[in-house]
Every structure is written in C-alpha cells, then in structure tokens.
Amino acid sequence: MNRHEGGPLTRSVNVERLPQGRGAVTVEATQAECDALARDFGIPAIRDLVGRFDLDGSPSQLRVTGSVEAWVTQVCTVSLDPFESRVVEPVEVDFTSADQLVGTDAEDVELPDPIVNGRIDFGALTAEFLALGLDPYPRKPGIAFEERREDEAEKPFAALARLRGGARGPE
Template structure:
C-alpha cells in the first residue's frame, strides 16, 4: 500500500502479518517527518513523536490501542513566549475490511453529514493494510492544545482608568445619552 498523498508520516502494516496473539508496533517519526508535522500544524519544533500501539483482531476487524506521545515547543497564548510542552494522547481505533464495514454501516444508523454519532464509525482497511503513521499524526493533531499556556502564565486585565467603573454605571450613562 502506498501512503495517502497528504500523509505526513506513513507506516503501513499488513493485516495478514498480524498474528492471532496480536502485534506490538512502535512508530517513531524521523526528523524530517517531525519538521513537516510542525509546519503543517503550526507548532514549534517537535523533539520527539512516538506512537506505541497494540494490534489485535482478525483479517476483518483490527482493534488498535495505545498512546501517541510528543515533546514539542508551543507558543503561550498569554505571554507569546515559546515553551516546551508534552503531549500524551490515548488511542483506540477500530479498522474493518470493506465488507465488514459495509455490514457495520447497515447495522448502525449512520447519521447525515455533520450530525453527531453515538459511536465512531470504524476506519477502513485499505488494500489489506492499516497505516499506523497516519494514526500517529492524527492523534498528535487531536492532542494539541489549541490554546497552550506556559506553566504559571496568567492573563491580567488592567484598566487604565484610575477609578473602577461598574458595568451598571456604563449602562446608566448610555441610557442618559440616548434620552438627549
């Protein structure tokens, strides 16, 4: 299987190579892959990106569990300073063969586009493989804090006026101006 054209990292695993007892797989992003992922997701440098996975199941259904961990630099939304941050995201994804996925869809009400679902739809096994590199990049993205804060950073609002003005006083003054 070739990686999806927009895949940031690709580590395909053939479903046929997964023994009945299961398979443990570690995906570690290269320096070039980490640089591209940082560029794509707008983070600072990523020092480490590792996915640790356990794969269990049959040729029709594979359950992937594990964690994605990263050490990266992010910019604090309060101080605008870069700071080192860590990410740890739990992974649980079910992959199904196209035939099994079709049966699953028939047995479950698949909501219209944009509607919430009670249960996540399994991912499809494509060409007899699952790509743990894509899983690693996706769960890295899911684990990113959209508003990262440097430890101890606090937003402080300071009013330049010497006296504190009540919001009710502002409303009262506003209604006086409208009466004039």
Template sequence: MSNDTPLFSRPVRVGDIPNAGRRFSITTTPEERDAVARLLGLPAVADLTAKLEVTPFGRDGLAVGGSIHARVTQTCVVSLDEFESTLDAPVDIRFSTDGVDPNAELDLAELTDPYAEDPPDLLVGGQIDLGSVITEFLALALDPYPRKPGVEFSRGEEDPASSPFAALKALKSNDE
C-alpha cells in the same frame, strides 16, 4: 513520492497481523517530526514515539491500542512565546471495511448518545497507516489554547467612562 503520500507513514496490511496481534514500537526520524510539526502548525516536534498493539478486529478489520509520547514546541496564546511541553496520550481506534467513511455526510441521529462507542473507521485497501494514527492522536492531545507555564491572562484596567454603557447613560441623562 507523490503528493498523496504522507511524509510520516507506517503502513500495516491486515494480512500481516497474526490472530494474537503484533506490537509496534515506533520512533520517528527528524524529517518525520518536521512533517508532523508542519501539518499540525507547531513550531517543532522534538520527540515523537509510540508503543502500539495492532490486533484483528471482526472478520476483516484491525484494532490499534497503546500510547504515544511527544515533546512539542507550542506558541502561548497569551504571550506568543514558544515553549516546550510533553504529551502522553492513549491510542484506541478500530478499522473495518464496513466502517464509517470520514468523507461521508454525518447522520446527526447517530450522534445523540455522547457515551456511545465510536464506530470503526473505514479500512481501505486492506491496510492502515500507523503514522496517520499517531499524528491524529497527537493532534487530539494538543491543547487548542496552549499557555506557557506561569503566564496569566489579565484584562488590564478599564476606564468606566469609555464603556458603551457609560455613553448610553450619558444619553439618558441628557434626555431627562
């Protein structure tokens, strides 16, 4: 296996999808979940499944819709304790040979309408990888600042005398 081969891969060729589309029910192996956890910087991924439908899009593209379900272990940003959370996320993405190359420079003028539909992603080599799609949508569903349930952030007691403004006030008092 080369270093460019993802550890969680489910390739689908455009020519293998009938006009009516095709349903995929994907269950990951422990090795695949470990690879996804490492890639996303998570302590663990206990469960990762997807129910997807792949349909033709345009002349030579594919559309993927459905949902993913995951049980992941995250690290609380407040307490640094690990905790398990469950995620259910929708999947909706399109691929086309004339889609947007993710490595190309962005045209900021195209990003002015926040309600505009996303352009299709670039379809390369006549296939897509459902493993990559699942991993991407899991990453998007993760809370970037996860908190263990019941944990609150508290600032603690501040000593007003240690405030930088208190030092400025003291300087002003000395000048008067």
C-alpha cells in the same frame, strides 16, 4: 476519524502479516518527519514522536490501543513566547475491513475506521492522535491571563478626552 494516505508521516502496515490475535506496532518519527508535521500543524517544533500500538483481533476486525508521545514547542497565547511541553495522547480505535462497511449508515452508529486494501497507516494514526493531544490555546507554565477590571482600568475614551483637552464634541 479520517486517516489520509500520503501525509508527512506514513507507516502503512499489511494487517494480514501481523501475528494472529495479538500484536504490536511502534512508529518512531524521524526528525525530518517531525519537522514536516510541525509545519503542517503550524507550531515551531516537534521532537521524539513515538506511537506505540497494541493490536487485538483479526485482519478484518482489529482493536488498536496504545499512546502517542512527543515533545512539542508551541507559542503561548498570552505571552507569545515559545515553550516546550510533553504530549501524551491515549489511543483507542476499532478498525474493520472496508467491505464490511458497505451499506452502513454513518448516522446510525459510530463506525469503525476502515482497513483499506488490507492495510492500516500507523504513521497517519500517530500524526492524528498527536494533533488531538495539542492544546489549541497553549499557555506557558506560570503564565496567567489577567483580565483588567473596568474599575481598575481607564475608561475606553478617557485618553481621547485628554487629547482633546477635555472638550466634548457636539451633543
């Protein structure tokens, strides 16, 4: 997974300053950060975004587990109505110091994410897992896509034939 610096939500933490062995980090996004993320994600709104992370390991090898939760407003792909829903996305990511990744072939193994300059951006991690939790084809609760069957629907060119007075074109 690619964590980038400088997005709308950043909380860069120096892992060497965390308690040795175990620790916790909580990211609570401001409404301005939620609004910026909603624009980035192309959805109407995000509110109450929180990432809760438990840390286990050392400053050079760290396992991060937890969850990202938020209320999001998306647009229904069937009715086109906006609706609000709760997103809860589990998080489980391994990090290692960037110098331990040198010379490793990414095609051979699933590589841990890098700890860059002794830091992890838990804001970017929160934003990324929120994005993963968004439904790419959101449907408002109670809305179902109803497919029209050929025998129930008018044939595609029937309306054209009526407009032409039932006359057929050249054969």
